[in-house]
Amino acid sequence: MNLPPFKLERFFAKYEFNTEYLLCSSDCEAMSVADLLALEEGAAQKFQQVWLGYTESQGSPALRAEICKLYETMQPENILVHTGAEEAIFLFMYAAFKEYDHVIVHSPGYQSLAEVARAAGCDVSPWRAREENGWSLDLDELRHLMRTNTKAIIINTPHNPTGYLMTRTDYEAVHKFAQENKLLLFSDEVYRESEYDPATRLPAGCDLGDYAISLGVTSKTYGLAGLRIGWIATKNKKIYERMAGFKDYTTICNSAPSEFLAEVAMRNRDKLVERNVGIIKDNLSVMDGFFSRHADSFSWVRPQAGSMAFPRLLKGDVEKFCDELVKEAGVLLLPGSLYDDSRNHFRIGLGRKNLPQAVERFEQFLKK
Numbered sequence: 001m002n003l004p005p006f007k008l009e010r011f012f013a014k015y016e017f018n019t020e021y022l023l024c025s026s027d028c029e030a031m032s033v034a035d036l037l038a039l040e041e042g043a044a045q046k047f048q049q050v051w052l053g054y055t056e057s058q059g060s061p062a063l064r065a066e067i068c069k070l071y072e073t074m075q076p077e078n079i080l081v082h083t084g085a086e087e088a089i090f091l092f093m094y095a096a097f098k099e100y101d102h103v104i105v106h107s108p109g110y111q112s113l114a115e116v117a118r119a120a121g122c123d124v125s126p127w128r129a130r131e132e133n134g135w136s137l138d139l140d141e142l143r144h145l146m147r148t149n150t151k152a153i154i155i156n157t158p159h160n161p162t163g164y165l166m167t168r169t170d171y172e173a174v175h176k177f178a179q180e181n182k183l184l185l186f187s188d189e190v191y192r193e194s195e196y197d198p199a200t201r202l203p204a205g206c207d208l209g210d211y212a213i214s215l216g217v218t219s220k221t222y223g224l225a226g227l228r229i230g231w232i233a234t235k236n237k238k239i240y241e242r243m244a245g246f247k248d249y250t251t252i253c254n255s256a257p258s259e260f261l262a263e264v265a266m267r268n269r270d271k272l273v274e275r276n277v278g279i280i281k282d283n284l285s286v287m288d289g290f291f292s293r294h295a296d297s298f299s300w301v302r303p304q305a306g307s308m309a310f311p312r313l314l315k316g317d318v319e320k321f322c323d324e325l326v327k328e329a330g331v332l333l334l335p336g337s338l339y340d341d342s343r344n345h346f347r348i349g350l351g352r353k354n355l356p357q358a359v360e361r362f363e364q365f366l367k368k
């Protein structure tokens, strides 16, 4: 196994816990255990009784039943709970691929979606989203990327880092393409339910056929990254069983307290979504104002979903710019070079409550 450093994680390791304003986080504002338990009468008392033995490897039946409510056709036996979405990505790639398989991966994107496939021996073709097209993907390009040994398409919508939400027509076309060509479709849906207009929410991949695997997590839309609870949902028994088998070599089972807390969170997810999408929308109006005041310095493609956007610095070098900003003003932005983007983009996070203060600092820095 040959895994290069995860650039984004190494970057956060350097700054996350010593920088005053994180203006590039991908997750929404978190909350305390007490605040989460207060969402449901009796939950705090029940939490005291959680048994600290090993848990069921595939995830507790109660948690899996709650997770099923995100989907139309899933049953608890279709859900495999993991330690974060990251473990699920890792196990999926090793379960699904062998050396010399070819996979097509939405790009730019979360590094492990391409890197773990590469480490598993696959040849990876990026399927590029472009700013000039509003970060959409071109279906003709997908057809051209297809090879005889193509095994899977990996998409992420709502998208990290651009906040792009695929149109329903394109989404259905990608599914049709995967199905017709007998490909697996790994659908990273960790930002699902954060659409600014709920009417634009796409069907979950797993509900559309057994070639699709949906990825979910409590970290992003629901703002509970510290639980480290993620899952896959799929009717694909072969992939499910292989992943479940590999999990015996990674974490065996999930943390019992986290599973209980995740169950409470998922049962009350409407309240979490309302709170967090509310924060994002307030922050978006702050960012709209910022980018209209600084239109000569930045390009701004407004996201349609999720807690991130990927604007572009029009003059200068983005790495140097981000470095000066964090050193002089204590505001962290994430340079696009960490996504192998060479066009001066940077990532901003929209899910944190202190964004208005961070932007104020950012603006003072720009005035200097």
Ligand SMILES: Cc1ncc(COP(=O)(O)O)c(C=O)c1O
Binding pocket: 026, 083, 084, 085, 086, 087, 110, 156, 160, 188, 190, 217, 219, 220, 225, 230
């Ligand atoms: C698109 C995407 N998939 C998966 C993950 C992994 O989620 P987690 O860190 O909660 O395991 C992330 C985290 O940033 C992500 O952005």
